[in-house]
Amino acid sequence: MYGHFNICLQKFIISEHGEGVWNKIKNKVGLLKLDAHTIYDEFQTTQLFEAAANELGFKKEAVMEMVGEFYITYIVENVTYKDRVKSLAGNFFDFFNNIDSLLAYMKTNVFADLDAPSFRIEKLADGNMELHYYTSRFGMYHVVMGMAKAVARNFFGMPSLDISLKETQSEVEAGRTLQHTVFLVPSTKKKRKQKEAPPVYVAQTKKGQEKQIDKKTLDAIMANIKTGNVKKSRKRWAMIKTAMAMGVLIDRFEPIFPDRTWVTPEVFCLAFPYHIVFDEELSVKHAGLEIQRLFPPIRLAEAKINQYFDLTFPPIDFATISIRKFKNQLYILQTKDTMMPPAWKNGPMLELRGQMVWMQTLNCMVFLASPNFKTLPDVIQRHMYFADIALHDVTRDFVWSNSVKDAPPPPQTPPKIEKKKTEMMVVPVQKPQMDDRNKAELDALRQSQHMTMCAMLPSCIANKWVDNRSKMGEYETGVYEETTVLFADIVLFSLIVQQCRPVEVVQMLNNLYKAFDKLTIVHDVFKVEYIGDAYCAIGGLPTATASHADRICNMSLAMLILSQQIASPITKEPVVMRIGVHTGPVVTGIIGQKIPRYCVFGSTLTIASRMESHGLPGRIQISPATQTLVASRGFVCEERGEIDVKGIGLMYVYLLEGNDNVTLDDLIGTGPHKANYRPINGGGGNFLYNDSDGVQPMAYPDTMSHDTKQKREKTGSKSNLYRQSTKNRGLPKVESS
Numbered sequence: 001m002y003g004h005f006n007i008c009l010q011k012f013i014i015s016e017h018g019e020g021v022w023n024k025i026k027n028k029v030g031l032l033k034l035d036a037h038t039i040y041d042e043f044q045t046t047q048l049f050e051a052a053a054n055e056l057g058f059k060k061e062a063v064m065e066m067v068g069e070f071y072i073t074y075i076v077e078n079v080t081y082k083d084r085v086k087s088l089a090g091n092f093f094d095f096f097n098n099i100d101s102l103l104a105y106m107k108t109n110v111f112a113d114l115d116a117p118s119f120r121i122e123k124l125a126d127g128n129m130e131l132h133y134y135t136s137r138f139g140m141y142h143v144v145m146g147m148a149k150a151v152a153r154n155f156f157g158m159p160s161l162d163i164s165l166k167e168t169q170s171e172v173e174a175g176r177t178l179q180h181t182v183f184l185v186p187s188t189k190k191k192r193k194q195k196e197a198p199p200v201y202v203a204q205t206k207k208g209q210e211k212q213i214d215k216k217t218l219d220a221i222m223a224n225i226k227t228g229n230v231k232k233s234r235k236r237w238a239m240i241k242t243a244m245a246m247g248v249l250i251d252r253f254e255p256i257f258p259d260r261t262w263v264t265p266e267v268f269c270l271a272f273p274y275h276i277v278f279d280e281e282l283s284v285k286h287a288g289l290e291i292q293r294l295f296p297p298i299r300l301a302e303a304k305i306n307q308y309f310d311l312t313f314p315p316i317d318f319a320t321i322s323i324r325k326f327k328n329q330l331y332i333l334q335t336k337d338t339m340m341p342p343a344w345k346n347g348p349m350l351e352l353r354g355q356m357v358w359m360q361t362l363n364c365m366v367f368l369a370s371p372n373f374k375t376l377p378d379v380i381q382r383h384m385y386f387a388d389i390a391l392h393d394v395t396r397d398f399v400w401s402n403s404v405k406d407a408p409p410p411p412q413t414p415p416k417i418e419k420k421k422t423e424m425m426v427v428p429v430q431k432p433q434m435d436d437r438n439k440a441e442l443d444a445l446r447q448s449q450h451m452t453m454c455a456m457l458p459s460c461i462a463n464k465w466v467d468n469r470s471k472m473g474e475y476e477t478g479v480y481e482e483t484t485v486l487f488a489d490i491v492l493f494s495l496i497v498q499q500c501r502p503v504e505v506v507q508m509l510n511n512l513y514k515a516f517d518k519l520t521i522v523h524d525v526f527k528v529e530y531i532g533d534a535y536c537a538i539g540g541l542p543t544a545t546a547s548h549a550d551r552i553c554n555m556s557l558a559m560l561i562l563s564q565q566i567a568s569p570i571t572k573e574p575v576v577m578r579i580g581v582h583t584g585p586v587v588t589g590i591i592g593q594k595i596p597r598y599c600v601f602g603s604t605l606t607i608a609s610r611m612e613s614h615g616l617p618g619r620i621q622i623s624p625a626t627q628t629l630v631a632s633r634g635f636v637c638e639e640r641g642e643i644d645v646k647g648i649g650l651m652y653v654y655l656l657e658g659n660d661n662v663t664l665d666d667l668i669g670t671g672p673h674k675a676n677y678r679p680i681n682g683g684g685g686n687f688l689y690n691d692s693d694g695v696q697p698m699a700y701p702d703t704m705s706h707d708t709k710q711k712r713e714k715t716g717s718k719s720n721l722y723r724q725s726t727k728n729r730g731l732p733k734v735e736s737s
Contacts, residue, residue: 005071007034009048012070017056025051042137061142068146072154085155092156092185096121096131096148100328117144118314118326127187130166134178134326141168141181148183162186173316273390274352276367278305280320285364290388294350295339305367309333312351320365323356331356332372343383350382370395375402457598458526458542461590477589483540484552484583484626485608486525488516488559491576491617493533496569504569509533512575515562518695522558522669523551528600535559536608538600541588547700549583549629553656554698556581556620558667576618580611581656583625610645611653620656627654634661662698669695 013022028051029044049067053060075085088102089095096119103116117135124130133144145163152161168181265286269275273290282304292299295308311318313332316325323331335350344350354369370393373379379386379399389396490496490512497505516535520527524545528536537555540548556579564574584604591599607623615621622630627637636657645651659667 006031006045006048008071008074009045009052009067010034011074012067013052015070021055025055028055046139064140064142065146065149068143069150070146071143072147072150092152092158092161093121093123093129095151095155097328100326101330104330118329120325120328121185129185129187131163131183131185132325133181133183134171134173135181136176136178138179141165141179141183144181145183148185173322176315271390271392272368273388274354274369274371276305276369277364278320278367279364282306282318282320294335294341305333307336308339309335309352320358323365324358327356327358329356330354331367331369333367333369347381347383348378350384373399375399457590457596460542461598477587478542479585479587480541480544481585482544482548482583483538483586483604484549484581484629485586485604486535486537486539486552486556486579486581487605487609487612488535488556488577488579489612490533491578500569508566508569508575512563512566515565516559518669519555519558519562522667522695522698523555524697524700525551525555529597536605538586541586541600542598545700546702549626550633550635550700552581553620553622553626553630553635554659554662554667556656557659558669560618560620561664561668578612578615578617579620580608580613580615580622581620581626582608582611582623583629607645607648610648614643614645614653616655622654622656624652624654630656635659666698669698 010022010026013025025048029047031044031048049060049064053063056063058066084102084105089098099119100116103114103118107114107116115136117133117137119134120132122130122132131148133141135141145165148163149161152158152163163186164184166182166184168179171178171180263271269286269289269292273288275288276291277285277287279285283301284298284303284305287295287298295303297303298308306318310333311331312334314326314329316322331354333352335344337345337349340349351372352367352369353372354367357366357368358364359366371379371382371384371389373389373395376399386396386399496508513535516537517527520537523539525537525539525548526541528538537552538548539545539550539552539555545551559579560577563577566575567573568575582604584602584607586600586602586604588598588600590596611621611623621640622637631637636659637654638657640653640655642650642652
């Protein structure tokens, strides 16, 4: 149950009995905080009612009924739902026959996981009514009784409507157990006073009797109208109009139905192309034109509707007896893929959204529906056209409206450019001649601008801005389904900062991160801006690569190697790194305009950071997601087991030991030159690749040429391979390149 109902209980207790009483009730249950969009256990809601009843000295049923009445008042005072609820119907009977549509709207647009109840109200022969209430929450019918009384009082001016409980029982629908409760509602029509005799005249007065219509004449005229036995005379027609008007005035409106419908079957099937009529056995009697076009066999006598459609909403059995119980629900039928034409096999199925109406005299059900389309792609993906939807169907306007909202705005030329164009048309502008010196200075300026932009942004984005293919300030966003993130920091860095001079700390970080930055070129990964001693790199963006996990894992191994060349200012021993790696989705975007930054967001970064902070000194800790990707590619992983990760819980992690398929020179970029190789992301995304950087990019399967792949597969040499020993933590000293 969503928390908005518990919040209503809280407001009721505070408004009627004070906040101190609510705090006592809340503390008894152990409830800390309430949120309208959080789903709470129904047992906890029941505990709240029991605690409130004990604290207030009432029965639990009485408290539930009072809260139900207060709930309607709470909705009326809420600006968001006030007009929607009040405009639902004009009387009590129609209100509860249409409340299901409002609940369906709230489930679709507000509360996605709402397990909404269902209502049905029926008139009895004695003028009273039965209100049927179906729900999966047992014991809540006292709340509904209070709601019904409040609806009658607040919306329809019936303060003394005595609603009583008739019966309650359990029923099973589509594998779900529901509680079916029936309330007895007395007639809402005002009773006449019995002191006076029934009036002879409609106006209930003797004044102008010769011009009034007596009750017998009125009843006779209404009976003739129903049977169609009406004489065509001017005097008679005047009496008929007067009788019908007076019938409305004295609340005697009764609908008139013709003996036959003046619509041919052909017109009906054309006007309602997605309707289906079926009997109690679900046998199709006839269907609309578009249904016949999609399913030609449905025209046969033995066709059944459940052979072609699944009932996806509401979650009940696909049977007429169940549909009649929930007649006020919005129904959604989805086509079965096995019955669809071949063109639909690989696309989404067609959904029909509409109303079920039971025809008692024919013992048949009619499903009046429309295609459940919301956007233009919904129509295109199902190989359909607007011509397949009836002209009167509002689905057309709904789809058109959404397609206009999603369409990009038309390009507009800035006023300054328009003004400049006008000036150029009036006065011819001669292009100044540039000599070699000016060209060289301009090229140098452009190169400097390019380098500056590439230092702040990925080169692929910076190139578009420098070449004026994209405006400065435009949002470059992206969603990457799979990337691998690395976090690294220096063990006991805070102690180094406290005991060393600032110049020594800055010099140590500068030497360390310059070496790491070169590794981003070697393995062609993207470096995220670092803060303090935290270093972050991501594989697989801004251009997606299949080998993102291999690149990050190789870089983490190389980082442990190069960190052995940097001495700690305190101990004069090599600094100790702690590294964490995780694989998952991220979202990227350009943030800022004055100093734009390419930022990365997502829970993947949080988990990678936790892998680092919960890791071991001098080790590389990786998540199961990363281990699954690299375990079969030569990487050696040691099981660390389950650890308690802050904010996540228990998590099974691994320690990365090495890579049996690469050499030490490959890892740190001192190997032989790779011919016909060019990094996908421009040498780490935020660096311009330059052969003079003194490093050799490592060849990966998704970047090396076809000849290089074949040569590597033929040699299969594994000499001088790098593998970090778990027994001997000593790492070789490598000369800086």
